[in-house]
Amino acid sequence: MKREALILSLIGGFAVAGIAHAETSVTLYGVVDTGYGFSQRKLNKAGIDYSSTASGLHDSYLAGSRFGFQGVEDLGDGLRAFFVLESGINPSDGTTVTDRVFHRESNVGLSSDYWGTFAMGRQYNLADPFFGINSTTSMGDIDKTFGAASVRVDNMFRYLTPNFSGFQAGVGYAANGTIVRNNQDPDTYNRDRDSYLSLGMQYTDQAIHAVATYDRAGTGKSEHAATSWALVGSYDFGPAKLALGYGQDRYAKLNGVGAFGDSALFAQVFAKAGSTITDYDEFLMSHDFKASNYYVGLSVPFGGGTAGFAWARTASNLDDGDKLGDYAGDQSIYSARYVYPLSKRTSVYVYGSYGTNIAYIDGLKATEAGLGLNHSF
Template structure:
């Protein structure tokens, strides 16, 4: 209650600032995305019999619902002060996603067209803006395949070069970064992962985009750091846009694995496989985990809207005899969506996805579908 009152007071305070000083460059922005959704997860294998279904109003299929404040102050000679404060919201019940007021982003810094930018605070790793190849959303999102496609890190410094004829590079570092991997259970997924390093380089023009990223994070109490690298690219042919990606994860999925599954189910699998561990993340860290990730996406204009289709595959070594063996399989997720814009800010959409061997668990299938409205302001 106190948290929500604080957020309301904060919004009101910013509203007065915007009204009284309209010449300042502080912007209130946001996204509200909600509609009807259905999901099902099931596995029936070697005595394990698990089914979970849900349906009804569902938030954020197309993009995460949020509100935020973004500011720019001209300091002269091409130098600017910049900041972003952004919070996730649940439109279905009006609450914020976590107990953090600005859990999505909260950072401040300096930017220059000549020297680049440096920002400090809670922010995304470089893979998040540099990937830019998503064709669908939700379970079909590229971050369900690549281990570091979209990671928020506390206490991070990021420097990015200016745009140099389409080229840009960046480096990020956090001495003690707490990586929030998912919003499914925020308290359980705030992981103290020690130091975090994020590197990226990209090229963009009107049709072509290509990027390479590398992330490394201290893996808690374990000796081996978790790493993730990726090469991604897309080309807009006019009649269609093709996106491709390949990369590898080692010793962990930095962004988490199994967000669409169930820890109790993992416990059953581990018991059957004779692998007593504290949890799935611990298992990956201590069993020389390695995964190769593949992504293909296609976007096509159709009837005033856009059709997006994607296939994400991640193949691990968990099916080795000294690991989960027959209880592990390669994850494949197939997804599609259609987005129809009613205006520049409002769109209707329909979405569906089907996945096999979710979180590398052999026989665990997932289905997801929904339709809704996405409005930005």
């Protein structure tokens, strides 16, 4: 009830602000995406017989369902103040995705035609707005392969330059936690300070889009910082659009590995491999994890809509004897979708994906398919 009361009070406050200040605009926007879906995960290897199947109403396959508020105030001379508050929702039951009211984005900043855009708060790294090459959806999404394709970061300062003849660059930095120093008592010295650095550069022309990004997540609790870099791009041939991507991850997958699986299954595999660490992300951090990621996507106009196809592969060193050994494999995902617009704001879609060695576990297969309705406002 408290969350609903807060949202209603915010809506009321925004309405008053819009009336009181003519130079300020506040927009309510969102996406509602749901439909029928089927998904299955299966593994039968070395005494592990695992199967997980789900079907029924599934949310947010084409795009994450959400609602948000965006406000802009014109300060004159090309300078604007803005804010973004955005929350994820589950249309199938009306709940929010997390306990945070605005977990997707929550930031405020200034934007200028001359010097760029500066924002503070919870926001995306540079890879998320720069990539823009997805040809399919859900399991075939590029963020299931590239470790930093879409990462939200708390307490981030982010700056984007203006567009200079197609070129744009950006930097984001977040520091969380504290550093305590006590010269009289070295035992109280605490390096528990998380940090996140995001760098990106993109070039956009009529047919060409090229991107380079680098992300680094460090923490005082770990000996190593997790890093991820990527080079992606696309070329629009007119009748078809081709997208390519390559990148590497080190010591972790910044957006997590376990999105496809079950923690109980991971625990079984890790136990079989002789590991005392059962948490996947902690396991990668504790080992010299490396992965090379590849993406090929194709979008083709067809029958009034758009057909998309993609192949994504991520190859790791988890098959080394000191890691998962024979229980590890290189993940490959093949996917397709078709989106047909009923109007500028409403589309119907159908999709399907098949993956092998999901989450780098040898023999773990995944299948999904479905159809849905997407409406934006």
